[in-house]
Each structure stands twice: as C-alpha cells, then as structure tokens.
C-alpha cells in the first residue's frame with residue numbers, strides 16, 4: 009500500500025505538494041473570511057507552508073542528487089581516463105625497459121635479434137646472388153668455349169675439305185679420266201689418300217706390285233697411276249663378289265684391266281697368337297711376293313673390330329724391303345690400335361716404321377732384317 013502511494017506520488021510529488029499548499033492557503037483564507045476558526049486557518053496556513061517547504065526541500069534534494077550523480081559520473085570518466093593514462097604509462101615504461109635492455113644487451117636484445125635476422129637474411133641473399141652470378145658466369149664460359157670449339161672444329165673441317173678438294177682436282181688433272189670414276193670418300197678412300205697412293209705407285213720399280221685389301225675406287229685410281237707410269241700392277245683382294253664385279257666394270261670402262269686384277273677371296277679363319285680372325289682365302293694371296301705397296305682397306309669393320317689386323321702378320325713374308333704399308337681409317341680406335349700393334353710387334357723378321365699420316369691413312373715403311381731377302385726374289389706372282 010505504502011509502496012503504491014509512494015509510486016503514485018513519485019515524480020508527481022512537487023505538483024501535488026504545491027496544489028496541496030494552494031488548497032491549504034485557500035482554505036485558510038476562507039476560514040479567516042468566514043471567521044469560523046482562526047486556529048483552523050492558522051493550522052491550514054501552516055500546513056500549506058509546510059507543504060511548500062517540503063516541495064522546495066524535495067526539489068533542492070533532487071537537484072543535489074542530480075549533481076551528485078553527475079559528479080559521480082564525471083568521477084568515473086576521470087577514473088577511466090586515469091586508467092587509460094596509467095595503462096599507456098605502463099606500456100611506455102615497458103618499451104623503455106625493453107629499449108634499456110636492448111641498449112644494455114651486447115647482442116641488441118629483441119630489436120637486435122630482428123635486425124640480426126634481417127642482416128642474416130640479407131647476407132644469405134647476397135651469397136645466393138653471388139652463387140647465381142658465378143653459375144651464370146660458368147655457363148657463359150661453357151657457351152663461349154662451345155662456340156670457340158665449334159668455330160675451331162668448323163675451321164679445321166673446312167681446311168680438311170679444302171685439302172680433299174685440292175687432292176681431287178689434282179687426281180683429275182693428272183689422270184684425266186674420260187668416263188665416270190667411282191666416287192671417293194665414304195666407303196672409299198679419300199682423295200688425299202688416293203693422291204698419295206697414286207704418287208707412290210708412279211714411283212714403284214718397273215715390276216712394282218701393289219696389293220690392296222678391299223677393292224673399289226682406289227683400285228681404279230691406282231690402275232690409272234700404273235698406266236700413267238707405264239709399269240706396275242695392282243692386285244685387289246675382295247671378299248664380296250658384287251663389289252668385285254663393280255670394280256672390274258669400272259676398270260673395263262677405263263681400259264685399265266691389264267693394270268689391275270680383282271680377286272674374289274672368301275673370308276676364312278686364321279689363328280694368330282691364339283686369336284682367330286676371318287681374312288681373305290689364302291689361295292688368293294699365297295702366290296704374292298715382292299709387294300711394294302700394301303693398301304689395307306678391308307675386310308670391312310662389320311666383320312669384326314680387328315678385321316684388318318691379319319694383313320701385316322700374314323703378308324709380312326711377301327713385303328719387299330722399303331715397301332709401304334698404308335692402313336686406312338686410322339681415325340677409328342680399332343684401326344689406330346692395329347697400327348700401333350703392328351709397329352710394336354713386327355712380324356716374321358719384318359719391322360715397320362712410322363711414315364706419317366695422310367688424311368685418315370697411316371703410312372708405315374717396311375724394314376727387313378739384314379740378309380732376309382725372301383720377298384725380293386724374282387718369283388713375283390702372276391695375278
């Protein structure tokens with residue numbers, strides 16, 4: 009009940025109080041005018057004054073309360089401000105402490121660690137950059153060397169081509185073939201080799217004998233040289249009937265048959281120092297002696313890597329003193345080794361001496377042991 013009354017009065021209290029005061033004043037005035045009771049008028053007036061006083065006091069109290077609340081609110085705001093300032097001060101103090109630590113720490117503290125890490129990173133990148141520059145420089149060097157080598161090789165190849173062309177032109181000028189001549193190079197010997205062989209053929213003794221292992225263009229050109237010199241003859245051993253026939257036809261085309269004979273010699277096994285080789289049928293070369301020039305250009309490598317090795321050991325007894333053995337395709341490892349073995353081993357009282365290189369052919373000269381004239385007899389075989 010009391011609460012309901014208080015709630016009702018609430019904020020209406022000053023108005024109701026003032027209305028009550030006015031009503032009391034009016035009642036006091038009416039009581040005086042009516043002369044009913046002076047005492048009642050006085051009490052009523054006093055009640056009105058009391059009500060006014062209460063309203064005034066209430067208003068003052070409420071204003072004071074408001075002010076107190078405002079002051080409290082402001083105090084809280086100031087307190088919050090102070091808290092913020094204090095927090096900022098704490099952060100600053102902590103930063104200052106860190107800076108002090110960093111200044112005191114010879115390694116630079118946390119800041120130093122960051123700066124150190126960045127320095128390390130920069131150093132690593134610098135090293136990487138230096139490495140990649142070195143790598144690039146190496147690659148450039150390799151490219152440069154490759155280009156230089158390429159130019160060098162191209163220049164050597166072009167010089168070799170010039171020499172071959174020059175030798176070819178010499179051959180045509182010297183022998184003046186009037187019909188097609190089998191090509192040189194590739195399977196056939198190169199022009200430089202043929203030019204040297206023809207030159208040797210033209211300087212052979214009257215009854216000079218040339219034996220060739222593997223027939224072809226070389227047979228034709230050496231036959232040209234025999235005709236030009238007016239002496240000498242060529243015996244070519246050929247294991248393949250087809251190539252033998254081709255060479256015979258070329259010889260016939262140039263009317264050279266009397267200067268060169270192609271003998272078909274099947275390949276048969278020969279054992280030399282416990283190694284077996286396939287080489288030309290003995291019946292086709294056993295009658296030969298006094299050989300002045302032996303051109304070893306067969307059997308082909310497809311027969312075996314050392315297919316040409318037996319030529320010197322088997323024909324050594326038939327080589328004339330001072331004869332020349334020409335081993336072709338010396339640029340190949342197998343042939344280079346065969347030449348070296350012949351030089352080192354000798355055969356049947358015959359030793360070989362290096363006579364130099366012409367193109368891809370190695371020339372070796374024959375030296376017979378003194379008093380050994382087995383190959384010098386006048387039993388030179390007919391082809």
Ligand SMILES: C[S@@+](CC[C@H](N)C(=O)[O-])C[C@H]1O[C@@H](n2cnc3c(N)ncnc32)[C@H](O)[C@@H]1O
Pocket residue numbers: 195196197221222223224225226227246247248251305306307308
């Ligand atoms: C290097 S060739 C001999 C070439 C010959 N001395 C010359 O200079 O013309 C060795 C052997 O290869 C074979 N031959 C010749 N001409 C050939 C060709 N065009 N293709 C494949 N083999 C060939 C023959 O059996 C010959 O005996």
